Amino acid sequence: MRIVSAEELSQILDYGALVDAIADAFRAGCEMPVRHHHTVATDGADGTLLLMPAWRVGGFIGVKVVTIFPDNGARGLPAVMGNYFLMDANSGAPVALLDGQELTVRRTASASALAARYLARKDSHRLLMVGTGAMAPHLVHAHATVRPITEVMVWGRNPEKAGALAEWLDESRLSVRQAPDLEAAVAEADVISCATLAVEPLVRGAWLRPGQHLDLVGAFTPEMRETDDDAVRRARVYVDTREGALVEGGDVVRPIRDGVISAEDVQGDLYQLSRGEVAGRGDAQEITLFKSTGAALEDLAAAELAHRRLATP
Secondary structure: OEEEOHHHHHHHOOHHHHHHHHHHHHHHOOEOOOOEEEEEOOOOOOEEEEEEEEEOOOOEEEEEEEEEOHHHHHHOOOOEEEEEEEEEOOOOOEEEEEEHHHHHHHHHHHHHHHHHHHHOOOOOOEEEEEOOOOHHHHHHHHHHHHOOOOEEEEEOOOHHHHHHHHHHHOEOOEEEEEOOOHHHHHHHOOEEEEOOOOOOOOEOHHHOOOOOEEEEOOOOOOOOOOEOHHHHHHOEEEEOOHHHHHHHOHHHHHHHHOOOOOHHHEEEEHHHHHOOOOOOOOOOOOOEEEEOOOOHHHHHHHHHHHHHHHHOO
């Protein structure tokens, strides 16, 4: 069994190839039981344990074990940690153990980029990154792979972290700056990507303007939210999977529960978008919203791509 480090994954899982691999996986489908989702009590904020299996008949079986502990920043640890176990689906024999954190951030960012391929305006060039955690740089670079992003604004609750991330991201092809005011930054952006642990809305629907695309990666439980009801009401809403987002994603679950929108108002998911069964962006004036809660299919696609590339001399 091969052990695959985060550094190896960062070298072989480029966003362009991974976006395409995830699109292929959604078109083909796989066996994907509902994830196990467990709350783990701590002395502070509760932690979360996720178990995410998926397999393709005649291909591979994969299981990801993930922990999410919001207080880990104070411990000098990432909030999200995990490992991915890849096995042969014909024999059950172990094939590889891959760093789950690197796999997760790259496949999550690539799923958002895949959605943006269908939903963001093709001329989108200004991105607002809301959040300064481990996901943020991956989302910036993944979005810049599918859209001509040249300007990036970074907003975070901690201005020092936002400034440090902006400085670290700044490179020849991207002009990056810290955004001191969230409302003003939202008004400027073409694509707004949120990856936070917020439990109360950050981005307000009243701030949105026609033509924007809103990418929501945080709020992975029904108790969490990154946007308010007005944002969901104004936008055409899409999700990564209906099975996940309509059960776990607070930005969609709570507006449906409260009667702001209905489940039928969700226009489609990545299965339908990738298969051409539903339309993406309809015109330049629409506001589109994509809610991601993660899918084991995405992990399996990333692990399979890594395995293929490592097996190729």
